[in-house]
Amino acid sequence: METYPFEVKPLPYPINALEPQIDAKTLVIHHNKHYSSYVDALNKVLEKFPRYQHLSLTQLLSGISRTPPDLQKAIRKYAGGVYNHELYFSGMAAHSQRNELCALSLAIDKSFGSFNHFQEIFTETGISVFGSGWVSLSAAANGRLIIEKLANQDTSLAGRMTPILLLDCWEHAYYLKYQNRRAEYINAWFSIIHWEQAERRYLSTRIYPGGKREAIKG
Numbered sequence: 125m126e127t128y129p130f131e132v133k134p135l136p137y138p139i140n141a142l143e144p145q146i147d148a149k150t151l152v153i154h155h156n157k158h159y160s161s162y163v164d165a166l167n168k169v170l171e172k173f174p175r176y177q178h179l180s181l182t183q184l185l186s187g188i189s190r191t192p193p194d195l196q197k198a199i200r201k202y203a204g205g206v207y208n209h210e211l212y213f214s215g216m217a218a219h220s221q222r223n224e225l226c227a228l229s230l231a232i233d234k235s236f237g238s239f240n241h242f243q244e245i246f247t248e249t250g251i252s253v254f255g256s257g258w259v260s261l262s263a264a265a266n267g268r269l270i271i272e273k274l275a276n277q278d279t280s281l282a283g284r285m286t287p288i289l290l291l292d293c294w295e296h297a298y299y300l301k302y303q304n305r306r307a308e309y310i311n312a313w314f315s316i317i318h319w320e321q322a323e324r325r326y327l328s329t330r331i332y333p334g335g336k337r338e339a340i341k342g
């Protein structure tokens with residue numbers, strides 16, 4: 125379990141691995157400048173709050189209301205920024221295929237009628253994010269799926285949900301390549317989703333009768 129001081133996690137693939145959907149220049153700036161600045165800012169704040177240094181990102185974010193008021197804003201912004209970006213970067217992969225019969229696919233069909241319908245709503249929601257923010261496919265403990273619009277660096281964890289697919293809708297994530305064409309960026313992102321990881325995340329959120337979580341496979 126990673127705790128303070130948090131470290132900048134390297135990208136899990138070469139910098140040009142997601143070309144042409146996500147270009148290397150955008151990814152370098154996004155990872156080395158934007159994401160790493162959240163890590164630095166979070167560490168700087170936590171330096172002054174030794175009592176909270178033993179907590180993981182997930183613990184900080186889901187227990188945010190139990191932290192001092194002057195720490196809450198920083199957790200929301202910086203821990204949220206670190207958590208969301210790490211999930212965004214690790215949630216993409218150059219070669220990943222969705223298995224139409226996996227638990228997540230079946231749950232998407234059940235919640236949204238079809239995959240295409242899900243993609244439509246997810247895209248519309250992503251387009252409607254104003255300024256900095258995220259669109260997330262999130263799961264409740266009972267496996268129920270919803271699409272959430274998250275402002276700034278807010279996370280699904282604050283609402284006791286687990287993000288399964290998370291997309292950065294702020295302009296720095298796509299502007300160099302797509303300029304104002306966010307819909308194109310979202311569409312391209314759909315072809316580089318790391319589906320195996322999404323499935324593992326989805327299975328890990330589900331609590332079965334008796335309260336036991338299913339072991340994360342793979």
Ligand code: MN3
Nearest residue numbers: 158292294297
């Ligand atoms: Mn970003």
